[in-house]
Amino acid sequence: MSLSLLQALKYRSLDTPIHRLDPRVKLLAAMSFLVTALLFGRYWGGMLTVSSSIILSQLILLKVAKSSRYLLTTIRGALPIVGLVFLLSLLGLLEPTAQAGEVLYWALASSIRFLAFLTSFNIFFLTTSPDEFGQLLSKLRIPYVYTFTFVAAVRLAPVIADEAQDIIDAQRSRGVEFEKGSPVKRIKALVGVFVPLLINSLRRAYEMAEALEVKCFGASERRTTYRELQASRKDVLASIVVLSGLTLMIWANGLGAFNGLP
């Protein structure tokens, strides 16, 4: 489950209006989805309406971003957890005053809300490149050391994955079997991969430290940035749309629109 869930959140480089949006706008949208999903709906009807509309808007946005199928992958991956939420909500049936229909609707609405909560950041993760994410972090005034750590981790992940594959291949060619035998045997086989990988990584850390030194890492108190996020008119417009959507929801909530049917 978890792997397919992560896979579905991996950034894919595409050129769509959504991908071109400033990551700050997308972060704002994702936060609005999250807040809306969590805050609203004291009554199951309202909850269902709000959560479904969140998922629907996600779907529309992802359709524009040509990534809608990954939403389905996320939903499929999340089904076990959502199922758990549903079952837990059904515990309400144990209460003596419970009405079966009411509890069932509650359970359904809670599951959908949970799904809306889980998928709220999809649009952000799917359409924001790690590079933009790094720029976003520095815009949010996160100290550069952390931003750098994040960017370097993303940069190194495939390098280390390649290295792990090389070690696995080398072990295989020496007769180590990774897919056979008892769980204990399999874990033992993996230790043989992990140890050389760790040692290689330590050596790599030294080489990287050297390279960072000669590239003057941390030399200046005030580090400058070459590429900075710049909001265009479209980005401003999009943020206005997102904010008015959020305001509308809050206003409707204030009027009691999501608290029960009249």
Next chain:
Amino acid sequence: MNMTIEIEDLSFRYAGSGRWALRNISLKIGEGEFAVFAGATGCGKSTLFKCLIGLIPQMYHGEYSGRVIVRGLDPSTTPISKMAQKVGMVFQNPDNQLFALTVENDVAFALENIGLERAEIERRVSKAFRIMGIEDLRHRSPFELSGGQKQRVAIASILALEPEILILDEPTSSLDGATAKKLLEELAEIRRKENITVLISEHRLDLVVREATRLIVMESGQIIADDEPREVLRQLLEDDYYMIELPKISRLAWALGLSGRRSIPLTKEEFIANLWGIGS
């Protein structure tokens, strides 16, 4: 010639090691030279290079004696980030030198670190791209590049610092012959055009020796030969030195006894000229 690097009686032993990695090295390198360092693995080339930018003794500790002056600065006490703006250093493995997620940001990385203004970064990044001929890679991600392209980006990211000395520690070890040859030719070209001093360690002498103004051979932490390349080759051929692979054309000429009366040939053309010279 103005001396850009002066080393006097330098010795170094890594902390915890019983062996001296460098033993009584004395060396002077003039401005604009193209110095090739040769020697078997572990002979001390990399250690020597690290002393020139201050990684030794500032990052790697140990027993350090002697005096090193690079462009008027003492690398053992000058902050590495300050040294790095005079001495650019490119390492063997490009994967461990590229940090950003686009090529462009990678070349700008060091410039951001020293806090340059955006316009200046733009100028230097564009220049580095032009020098290395990688303008088309500008918006690519370092993941998708070939080994040769990655090494070019790594060199560009150091050239962007506009160093006066460029040190390359086995830059071609992960490249195939043709790519390595092309890169080394380009480096020679850059040295001429940009007027920078180049120090390079390389196993494939065939590829670099004709561009070199100096050939320095090291063994067990010592310099055993240091002169104009032809002269060094003559000495090595005379001694039948086998620790490094000498250029085939030079060995052939030597074996045929063609180089006795004239200098050692480094290229096919020189070999043929020597051949004609037999009769005269």
